[in-house]
Amino acid sequence: MNNKDYIASGDISLLVLGLLSKEEENAIWAAAKVDSRLMQAIRTAEDEMLEIDTAFGKDPAPEVKNKLFDKISADAPKSQLVELNSDSRNVIWKYAVAASVSLALFTSYLAFDYYNKWQKSSQDYIALAQQNEVLADNVNRTNQALDQERKNLQYIASENTLAVPLLGLPTQPKASVQIFYNVDQDEVLVAINDLQGLPSDLDYQLWAIVDGQPMSIGIVAALDDSTLQKLAFGANASAFAITIEPKGGSESPTLDQMVVYGAVKTT
Amino acid sequence: MKIEESALVERLQSKDALALNYLYDSYSKALFGVLLRIVDSEEQAEEVLQDVFLKIWDKIDTYDPNKGRLYTWMVNISRNMAIDKLRSKENSKQNKTDSIDEYVYSFDKENYEETATDHIGMSKVMEKLSLDQKQVIDLVYFQGFTHSQVADDYNIPLGTVKTRIKAAMSKLRLILKEN
Numbered sequence: 356m357n358n359k360d361y362i363a364s365g366d367i368s369l370l371v372l373g374l375l376s377k378e379e380e381n382a383i384w385a386a387a388k389v390d391s392r393l394m395q396a397i398r399t400a401e402d403e404m405l406e407i408d409t410a411f412g413k414d415p416a417p418e419v420k421n422k423l424f425d426k427i428s429a430d431a432p433k434s435q436l437v438e439l440n441s442d443s444r445n446v447i448w449k450y451a452v453a454a455s456v457s458l459a460l461f462t463s464y465l466a467f468d469y470y471n472k473w474q475k476s477s478q479d480y481i482a483l484a485q486q487n488e489v490l491a492d493n494v495n496r497t498n499q500a501l502d503q504e505r506k507n508l509q510y511i512a513s514e515n516t517l518a519v520p521l522l523g524l525p526t527q528p529k530a531s532v533q534i535f536y537n538v539d540q541d542e543v544l545v546a547i548n549d550l551q552g553l554p555s556d557l558d559y560q561l562w563a564i565v566d567g568q569p570m571s572i573g574i575v576a577a578l579d580d581s582t583l584q585k586l587a588f589g590a591n592a593s594a595f596a597i598t599i600e601p602k603g604g605s606e607s608p609t610l611d612q613m614v615v616y617g618a619v620k621t622t
Numbered sequence: 623m624k625i626e627e628s629a630l631v632e633r634l635q636s637k638d639a640l641a642l643n644y645l646y647d648s649y650s651k652a653l654f655g656v657l658l659r660i661v662d663s664e665e666q667a668e669e670v671l672q673d674v675f676l677k678i679w680d681k682i683d684t685y686d687p688n689k690g691r692l693y694t695w696m697v698n699i700s701r702n703m704a705i706d707k708l709r710s711k712e713n714s715k716q717n718k719t720d721s722i723d724e725y726v727y728s729f730d731k732e733n734y735e736e737t738a739t740d741h742i743g744m745s746k747v748m749e750k751l752s753l754d755q756k757q758v759i760d761l762v763y764f765q766g767f768t769h770s771q772v773a774d775d776y777n778i779p780l781g782t783v784k785t786r787i788k789a790a791m792s793k794l795r796l797i798l799k800e801n
Contacts, residue, residue, distance in 0.1 A: 408655055466638070
C-alpha cells in the first residue's frame with residue numbers, strides 16, 4: 356500500500372489507537388520514516404487524540420496520586436538490581452554497582468522529597484518577603500513624618516515668623532493656642548496647647564483680623580498631639596481668634612463663642 | 623514548566639521520580655477519562671490508572687521514540703490494561719467480555735453522563751456524529767473492541783469500519799475546536 360492510501364484509508368487513526376497488527380504497524384512506520392508528509396499526518400493524529408482525551412478526561416481523586424507515589428518510593432531500592440555475570444571475580448564489583456544504584460535511587464527519592472520541602476519553604480519565603488514590605492512601608496511613613504517635623508521647626512525658627520500666643524477667654528479660660536505667623540508668606544502654623552474637645556456637630560474656626568474685619572482662615576482640629584496645622588490666608592493680620600462654630604464653619608464669627616484671642620505684636 | 627519529551631523520557635529512564643510526577647500531572651486527566659469509558663466503575667478506573675503508571679515506570683525502556691509519541695504509547699497501555707481488567711471480571715455486563723454477540727448497541731446518553739460528568743457534554747458532542755459513526759466510535763474508541771471484531775460481528779466491510787472511524791475522529795476534533 357502506498358503512502359497516499361495510508362492517509363486516506365483511516366489506517367493512521369487505527370495506528371494511533373493501537374488497533375493495527377504488528378506487521379501493519381511496522382509497515383506504516385517504515386513508510387513514515389521516508390515520507391515526512393505521512394509522518395506529519397501521524398503526528399497530527401496523535402496530537403488530536405491527546406486533545407480529545409484531555410477534553411473528555413477527568414481528574415482522578417488526589418489519593419490516587421498519593422498511593423502511586425507511596426508505592427514508587429517503597430519499591431525503589433529493590434527494582435533496579437542490575438544483572439551481571441556471576442563470575443566470582445566480579446562479586447565485589449556486583450555489590451558495589453548494586454549499592455551505587457540503590458544510592459542513586461535513594462537520592463532520587465530524596466530529591467523528590469526535597470522538592471516538596473523546597474516548595475513549602477519557598478512559600479514561607481514569600482510570606483516573609485511580604486512582611487518585609489509592610490515593615491519597609493512603616494519605616495517610610497515614619498521618615499516622612501520626621502521630615503514634616505523638620506520643616507515645621509525651620510518654619511518656626513525663621514526670622515519672618517512671629518509667635519502669636521492666643522490666650523483663653525472666659526468661655527474657656529484654660530484654652531491656649533500658639534500661632535506662628537509667617538508675615539512674608541501670609542501663612543500660619545497652628546500649635547494647639549490646650550483646647551477642649553468638641554461634639555461632632557461643632558468645629559473650631561480660626562479667624563484673622565484684617566483691617567478690623569474678621570477673615571476666616573479655616574477649621575482647626577482640637578488635636579493635642581502636637582501636630583502643627585498650616586493654613587494660608589493671604590492677608591496682613593493684626594490679630595487672631597478662634598471661635599466655636601457649627602460643623603463646617605460659618606461666614607462670620609459667633610462672637611460670644613470666642614475661646615482664644617491674641618494680637619500680633621510687630622515690634 | 624514544559625519539559626521536552628526526549629528530556630522527560632531520559633529522566634524517566636534514569637528513574638527520576640520528579641519526572642514521573644510531571645508525567646502524572648500532565649496526562650492523568652486524559653488517561654483517567656479513557657479508562658472510565660472502558661471499565662465499569664470509577665474505583666476500577668483508579669486501580670487501573672495506578673497500574674498504568676507503575677507499568678510506564680517499569681517499562682519506559684521499551685518505549686521507542688522513533689515511533690509514536692509518549693502519550694500514544696501511554697494511552698495504548700491504558701486501553702489494553704483496561705480491557706484486560708474488564709475481561710478478567712465476572713460482572714453483570716457479561717456481554718463485554720468475550721465477544722460482542724450479546725452486545726446490544728444502543729446509544730444511551732446516560733452511559734456518557736455517568737463517566738465524564740464534569741466536562742463538555744459528551745452526549746451532545748456524540749449526537750453530532752452520524753449513527754454509523756457513533757456506533758463505530760462507541761465500540762472501538764470507548765468500548766475497546768478491535769475494528770476487525772466490529773467488522774465481523776456487524777457484517778461491515780473492514781475498510782468501511784476504518785473509514786468511519788477516521789471520519790468520526792475528524793468530526794470529533796472539529797466539534798471540540800468549535801467549542
